[in-house]
Amino acid sequence: MAGVGAGATALAAVLLWLDWLPLGVAGQWVWLRRGVALAVGLGAAVAVGAVLVAAVIVFRSLGAGRIPSRSTAALLLLAILCAGTVALLGVAAEDSQFGVTGPLAVMSDVSMGYYTQALSLSGVSDAFSYYRARAANPDLPDRVRTHPPGPIVFFYLLHRSLGGMPRLLERAEAALATKYGITAEGLRRNAARLSRMPVSRRDAVIAVPVTFIVTVLPALIVLPAYGLGAVLFDRRTGLILALLAVSLPSLLHFAPSIDGIGAFLALGFVWLWLVALRRGQVWLYVLAALGASVMLLWSFGFAILLVVALVVAVPVWGQAYPDELSRHLRGVVWAIVTLGVVHEALYLWSGYNLLGALPTSLAVHRQILAAAGRSYWAWLPMNLYDFLLFMGPALAVSSAVAVASGLAGRRWPALPQGLVVGVLIMLAVLLISGSTRAEVGRIWLFLMPLVAVPAAAYLAALSRGRLLVLGTGLVVLQVLFGVALHATLVPVSPF
Numbered sequence: 001m002a003g004v005g006a007g008a009t010a011l012a013a014v015l016l017w018l019d020w021l022p023l024g025v026a027g028q029w030v031w032l033r034r035g036v037a038l039a040v041g042l043g044a045a046v047a048v049g050a051v052l053v054a055a056v057i058v059f060r061s062l063g064a065g066r067i068p069s070r071s072t073a074a075l076l077l078l079a080i081l082c083a084g085t086v087a088l089l090g091v092a093a094e095d096s097q098f099g100v101t102g103p104l105a106v107m108s109d110v111s112m113g114y115y116t117q118a119l120s121l122s123g124v125s126d127a128f129s130y131y132r133a134r135a136a137n138p139d140l141p142d143r144v145r146t147h148p149p150g151p152i153v154f155f156y157l158l159h160r161s162l163g164g165m166p167r168l169l170e171r172a173e174a175a176l177a178t179k180y181g182i183t184a185e186g187l188r189r190n191a192a193r194l195s196r197m198p199v200s201r202r203d204a205v206i207a208v209p210v211t212f213i214v215t216v217l218p219a220l221i222v223l224p225a226y227g228l229g230a231v232l233f234d235r236r237t238g239l240i241l242a243l244l245a246v247s248l249p250s251l252l253h254f255a256p257s258i259d260g261i262g263a264f265l266a267l268g269f270v271w272l273w274l275v276a277l278r279r280g281q282v283w284l285y286v287l288a289a290l291g292a293s294v295m296l297l298w299s300f301g302f303a304i305l306l307v308v309a310l311v312v313a314v315p316v317w318g319q320a321y322p323d324e325l326s327r328h329l330r331g332v333v334w335a336i337v338t339l340g341v342v343h344e345a346l347y348l349w350s351g352y353n354l355l356g357a358l359p360t361s362l363a364v365h366r367q368i369l370a371a372a373g374r375s376y377w378a379w380l381p382m383n384l385y386d387f388l389l390f391m392g393p394a395l396a397v398s399s400a401v402a403v404a405s406g407l408a409g410r411r412w413p414a415l416p417q418g419l420v421v422g423v424l425i426m427l428a429v430l431l432i433s434g435s436t437r438a439e440v441g442r443i444w445l446f447l448m449p450l451v452a453v454p455a456a457a458y459l460a461a462l463s464r465g466r467l468l469v470l471g472t473g474l475v476v477l478q479v480l481f482g483v484a485l486h487a488t489l490v491p492v493s494p495f
């Protein structure tokens with residue numbers, strides 16, 4: 001496993017450097033290469049060092065078969081979260097102009113568009129009330145037209161909160177002038193060329209701290225990743241999965257981006273659902289339904305996770321005793337009621353109707369794909385390749401080996417069949433439907449920790465010495481490949 005994973009990573013890195021690695025479909029869409037590759041420097045070293053230190057600490061704490069206590073696991077998880085935050089900032093800092101290009105990406109219609117849309121709101125309800133008008137407006141950014149109001153609400157609340165911190169904004173404006181050699185007015189003028197919405201000087205300054213917040217928040221993905229591993233196996237596996245999640249090349253490369261935040265919300269729902277299935281308590285089903293509501297307000301694409309939830313639940317319910325099954329059924333009923341209440345409340349408050357918004361979004365999305373001229377058959381294999389590439393060759397190989405070992409009946413931990421089948425069905429549906437053609441290395445980030453579960457279980461079964469060597473090597477390879485991607489490719493272009 002280790003040799004194949006390392007070889008695949010090295011081969012992909014060399015091909016990337018030589019510009020021989022496929023990065024899309026010619027004439028339709030490709031990942032942009034930098035004009036001049038970034039010189040790998042201190043930021044990358046800090047990123048690799050932070051994750052390396054966290055990996056050594058975690059793996060040394062996990063003796064052969066040892067399950068850490070809750071307090072120990074909490075401290076180790078905090079170390080992983082801190083390492084992830086440092087790594088995200090370190091990789092972003094490799095671009096010496098990130099303090100300018102990052103805010104421009106936040107304000108640009110090409111890369112996002114949510115922030116500038118948020119500037120036009122008079123209140124949170126506007127984001128929901130005007131959804132249909134935004135979806136039908138061809139002059140708005142494609143992502144704004146096809147996404148639920150969640151990201152716009154997020155940027156609206158962030159803008160309002162940071163706008164009340166004058167000292168922070170003074171420091172941000174000073175940093176623009178001293179470190180990046182651009183005034184706040186200069187940043188505003190550049191942003192005005194990239195957005196159809198008016199941007200004030202103050203809005204441009206607020207976009208600077210917004211950029212750094214959006215850059216580091218994806219580190220929170222370690223929390224639901226740990227929860228998934230812990231509820232499926234134990235705290236040992238949870239910590240390993242958290243390390244694998246925070247070292248994903250896709251997570252480290254794409255900044256600033258809302259996809260890491262979305263992955264946190266989506267995986268949070270999956271974790272809450274698994275906990276509800278494990279304990280069978282009504283209040284946990286209600287909590288999972290609330291998580292699903294938030295998730296669906298962030299991205300309609302996350303609805304596919306409801307299929308996974310059902311596939312995972314069927315064997316659990318099928319093996320339950322009659323009294324346990326009745327508790328589960330009550331929980332499901334209350335979960336459905338909770339979803340209905342949440343969205344009925346949204347409708348009464350703002351007129352937003354999820355059942356109406358979803359087909360509207362899908363129709364607009366189909367129009368955009370048709371106008372872009374992206375071939376279904378060309379992107380069918382390319383999407384899978386792109387997903388595995390940005391997941392990281394080493395981790396993709398590790399998960400494949402773990403699944404193959406389980407199928408061959410070798411002495412590795414029994415994988416949760418419901419989850420494995422559910423993830424495979426979800427991936428197959430996403431690929432065959434052709435709903436996304438291009439950029440899945442960024443968009444499907446929420447799937448990557450789920451695909452990494454077998455690799456985490458595989459590593460958790462190793463002895464302490466082998467875990468330390470193989471686990472640390474895998475995590476470091478992942479970060480190094482993320483650095484290579486970031487040095488070669490443009491992560492989020494505002495232009």
